Amino acid sequence: MRTLLLHYLKLSLLVIMPFIGSGQSIILSQVSIGISGSAADVSTTTEAGFVLAGGGKDQDAAMKWMIERSGGGDFVIIRSSGSTGYNDYLYEMGGLNSVETLMIDSREKAMSPEVGKRIREAEALFIAGGDQWNYVNYWNDSEVSEAIQYLIKEKKIPIGGTSAGCAVLSNYIFDAQHDTAVSKDALANPYAEQVSVSKSFIQLPFLENTIADQHYSQRERQGRHVVFMARMSKDFKIKNPKGIGVDRRTAVCIDKEGNAVVIGEGAAHFLISHGAADVCEPGKPLQWKKSSIRDYIFQGSQSGTPAFNLKQWPVGEPNEYWSVIEGALLRNKN
Numbered sequence: 001m002r003t004l005l006l007h008y009l010k011l012s013l014l015v016i017m018p019f020i021g022s023g024q025s026i027i028l029s030q031v032s033i034g035i036s037g038s039a040a041d042v043s044t045t046t047e048a049g050f051v052l053a054g055g056g057k058d059q060d061a062a063m064k065w066m067i068e069r070s071g072g073g074d075f076v077i078i079r080s081s082g083s084t085g086y087n088d089y090l091y092e093m094g095g096l097n098s099v100e101t102l103m104i105d106s107r108e109k110a111m112s113p114e115v116g117k118r119i120r121e122a123e124a125l126f127i128a129g130g131d132q133w134n135y136v137n138y139w140n141d142s143e144v145s146e147a148i149q150y151l152i153k154e155k156k157i158p159i160g161g162t163s164a165g166c167a168v169l170s171n172y173i174f175d176a177q178h179d180t181a182v183s184k185d186a187l188a189n190p191y192a193e194q195v196s197v198s199k200s201f202i203q204l205p206f207l208e209n210t211i212a213d214q215h216y217s218q219r220e221r222q223g224r225h226v227v228f229m230a231r232m233s234k235d236f237k238i239k240n241p242k243g244i245g246v247d248r249r250t251a252v253c254i255d256k257e258g259n260a261v262v263i264g265e266g267a268a269h270f271l272i273s274h275g276a277a278d279v280c281e282p283g284k285p286l287q288w289k290k291s292s293i294r295d296y297i298f299q300g301s302q303s304g305t306p307a308f309n310l311k312q313w314p315v316g317e318p319n320e321y322w323s324v325i326e327g328a329l330l331r332n333k334n
Helices: 002-031 060-070 085-091 113-120 132-139 143-155 183-188 222-236
Strands: 032-037 049-053 074-079 098-103 124-127 158-162 172-174 197-199 210-214 242-246 250-255 259-264 267-273 288-299 305-309 320-325 328-333
Touching (some): 002 098, 002 113, 032 085, 049 242, 060 085, 060 124, 060 158, 060 259, 074 085, 098 113, 113 143, 132 143, 132 172, 143 158, 172 210, 183 222, 183 328, 210 222, 222 242, 222 267, 222 288, 222 320, 222 328, 242 250, 250 267, 259 267, 267 305
Parallel strands (some): 074 124, 210 242
Antiparallel strands (some): 032 098, 049 250, 242 267, 259 305, 267 288, 320 328
């Protein structure tokens, strides 16, 4: 009986082993949805740098900024929806071995060691727009997040993101778990269900205690951004939370030393608060008096407008002083 049982066990293993062995390759083939250039992996000398793009049309100058720092290696795009639009766009700029798009739209794919390995092979990484809650839900505490931290801490490559991809790059994020948040509603109730703020699974240097927002002026997101900062102070005990708001068709590029330049058609807003909000409670309008938030505004340009070094946020006079009275955002020009 024992011999017969062992015989059946061996036969069973012979049947299921091919499926076990092919599981990861099936996932990888589903994840890689297209590549432009050479499929052969290369190794180049890279330089760290970070791009926070505000959505809309990508800025060629910002993408070339990343390509230069990639050393001409493999540029990997990660996303959870959409298609391969970046592949030819970036490859045709020249100077890259390849551009590949990975569609990581499930927890199963994000946990694949082969997917993590492919991300680790990148010399530049860009997170496309989409839904940042999908990125948090699928990628947090996974092979994907571990691979990204490896690229940041060990390999030191250029990393960027646009719209939702930009949102997850700041150390604190509006994670959109319960859909989007509108400034008016968030100011009226900082703890409304839609106002969901969490710590990101990506921790970039120079963005400590910072939360980014995108499509900034076009969608009037200044009010909700202030609410996010108030929640950071209240929920995470951040003494002086900071924010970076980026307009559409605009990108903030941060080099390895922390120097920021603003590229594009719109502006970037660098916010820093002084002290906590006066009232930040469920069901009550936000109160943040005494012009406690300073806004430093830098208009973008194609050549790149120098901003400042993010190791030391501006201590001079801002462009505007912001305050919130009974849920109404007041912006006073300097």
